[in-house]
Amino acid sequence: MRIVTISREFGSGGRELGKRLSEALNCDYYDKEIIATIAERCKVDEEYAEYLLTHSFPSTANITMRNSFHIASTLQMTQIHFLCEQSKVIKEIAKTGRDCVIVGRNADLLLEDYCPFNIFVCADLETKLQRCHDRASKGEVMTDKEMIKKCKQIDKNRKKTRAMISDLPWGDKQTYNLIVNTSGWKIKDLVPLVAQFVDKWFEEE
Amino acid sequence: MRIVTISREFGSGGRELGKRLSEALNCDYYDKEIIATIAERCKVDEEYAEYLLTHSFPSTANITMRNSFHIASTLQMTQIHFLCEQSKVIKEIAKTGRDCVIVGRNADLLLEDYCPFNIFVCADLETKLQRCHDRASKGEVMTDKEMIKKCKQIDKNRKKTRAMISDLPWGDKQTYNLIVNTSGWKIKDLVPLVAQFVDKWFEEE
Numbered sequence: 001m002r003i004v005t006i007s008r009e010f011g012s013g014g015r016e017l018g019k020r021l022s023e024a025l026n027c028d029y030y031d032k033e034i035i036a037t038i039a040e041r042c043k044v045d046e047e048y049a050e051y052l053l054t055h056s057f058p059s060t061a062n063i064t065m066r067n068s069f070h071i072a073s074t075l076q077m078t079q080i081h082f083l084c085e086q087s088k089v090i091k092e093i094a095k096t097g098r099d100c101v102i103v104g105r106n107a108d109l110l111l112e113d114y115c116p117f118n119i120f121v122c123a124d125l126e127t128k129l130q131r132c133h134d135r136a137s138k139g140e141v142m143t144d145k146e147m148i149k150k151c152k153q154i155d156k157n158r159k160k161t162r163a164m165i166s167d168l169p170w171g172d173k174q175t176y177n178l179i180v181n182t183s184g185w186k187i188k189d190l191v192p193l194v195a196q197f198v199d200k201w202f203e204e205e
Numbered sequence: 206m207r208i209v210t211i212s213r214e215f216g217s218g219g220r221e222l223g224k225r226l227s228e229a230l231n232c233d234y235y236d237k238e239i240i241a242t243i244a245e246r247c248k249v250d251e252e253y254a255e256y257l258l259t260h261s262f263p264s265t266a267n268i269t270m271r272n273s274f275h276i277a278s279t280l281q282m283t284q285i286h287f288l289c290e291q292s293k294v295i296k297e298i299a300k301t302g303r304d305c306v307i308v309g310r311n312a313d314l315l316l317e318d319y320c321p322f323n324i325f326v327c328a329d330l331e332t333k334l335q336r337c338h339d340r341a342s343k344g345e346v347m348t349d350k351e352m353i354k355k356c357k358q359i360d361k362n363r364k365k366t367r368a369m370i371s372d373l374p375w376g377d378k379q380t381y382n383l384i385v386n387t388s389g390w391k392i393k394d395l396v397p398l399v400a401q402f403v404d405k406w407f408e409e410e
Contacts, residue, residue: 122378171378173327179384184406193402200394 002027002099002202003116005108007170010154011128013182014121017190018103024195027099034093034105038085052082053105056160083164104158108175109166117201119194120176124183125151177201207232207304207407208321210313212375215359216333218387219326222395223308229400232304239298239310243290257287258310261365288369309363313380314371322406324399325381329388330356382406 004021008014015031022029032046039049090110093100102111108118123131125148132147142150155170162170173179178197180190209226213219220236227234237251244254295315298305307316313323328336330353337352347355360375367375378384383402385395 120378124379173325173376173378173384173386174329176384177386177389179378179381179386181378181382181384184382189405193398193405196401197398200398201389 001094001097001114002198003094003107003111003114004101004198005111005116005118006101006103006121007106007108007118007158007176008104008121009123009128009171010151010158011132012121012123013127013131013187015103016187017119017121017180017182017194018101020188020191021194021198022101024191025099025101025198027101028093029101029103030090030093030107031103034086034089034102037089038082041089042082042085049082052079053086054154054157054161055079056157056164083161106162106165109162117178117198118176120171120179122171122179122181124181127183206299206302206319207403208299208312208316208319209306209403210316210321210323211306211308211326212311212313212323212363212381213309213326214328214333214376215356215363216337217326217328218332218336218392220308221392222324222326222385222387222399223306225393225396226399226403227306229396230304230306230403232306233298234306234308235295235298235312236308239291239294239307242294243287246294247287247290254287257284258291259359259362259366260284261362261369288366311367311370314367322383322403323381325376325384327376327384327386329386332388 002025004018004025004027006014006018006021008017018031019029035046035050035053038053039046042049086105087110090102090105090107093102094111094114102116108116128151129144129147132151133142136142159170166175168175178194180194182190207230209223209230209232211219211223211226213222223236224234240251240255240258243258244251247254291310292315295307295310295312298307299316299319307321313321333356334349334352337356338347341347364375371380373380383399385399387395
């Protein structure tokens, strides 16, 4: 079974690379589908599930306001519940035995026992900014400064949620088989190149 | 003109990858040759040139022993002279207009104007250790602990000499087009995969 995981900086094109890679490898693709499953099982809407799974919340030790202890603690407990659910869903995907590409969700760590091929996708700020502007919905008008802030905030959250389950920092070179900097590339041109790495990796096993 | 630069963690197989890549791309290869040229021009032996170019020396501010100021200062001045010479030699290589692979020496930074394809090669500690043991000369018997210390020291020196000429840390993802973790790979199997990245990159220009 071939599992490919994709971790990525926000705006680097990691999701597009993952989607296209799954087509090139002719295998399943998981990204938002995981959130949808969790939301359904936990009987909440997808936005709330996504929010809980991609943010970090202050630990109770930082809360000094009266009565806040209980509220913070509940939020954190809920998040842990959602993270466990996410872990369960991702492991269920692996257990199907079908080849797949999974984007985000720290699947590389959660599926360590399945020896996935782990890819990290990054890009320079200019590339990420351009991609974010191109992808922004029609009504959404953001300045460069706002967009940069958004990119940094999302990656900061990824770092923090990663730190909840791993000692190795998010994006650490040791954790991935391949790190692709998409600056200067068309994502579609990268796909066959990365696919060959994957093919060769699993062929060797 | 296609210039590929290879930066690497000690023991990761970066040099072997570079050498084989130059054969696959049918182009020139530079590594120790650069040191040899500098040594010849500066009329010193290669070991001394190599030592000066790969170590960092305490700044004069750290020197408190009497009379040491002059010695430290001379050493640093000599190093700067050698670094300038190295920069000159590497730029001369680029000016020939011939395709080449250059291993180490911060060539990625020095040749920034030539838009090289920059690769960083890393591996997990176990892989590096194994490679170092395999490569050790017959008389050289080192324990794992000594070998790990050596690996870390060499990479630390690389970090420090990099810091002399760049604000971005050695091994920073933003600096490279591709980061390859050689753990679990035979280097020779990686060569055609990496070569295709290079081919496609320069084809796009």
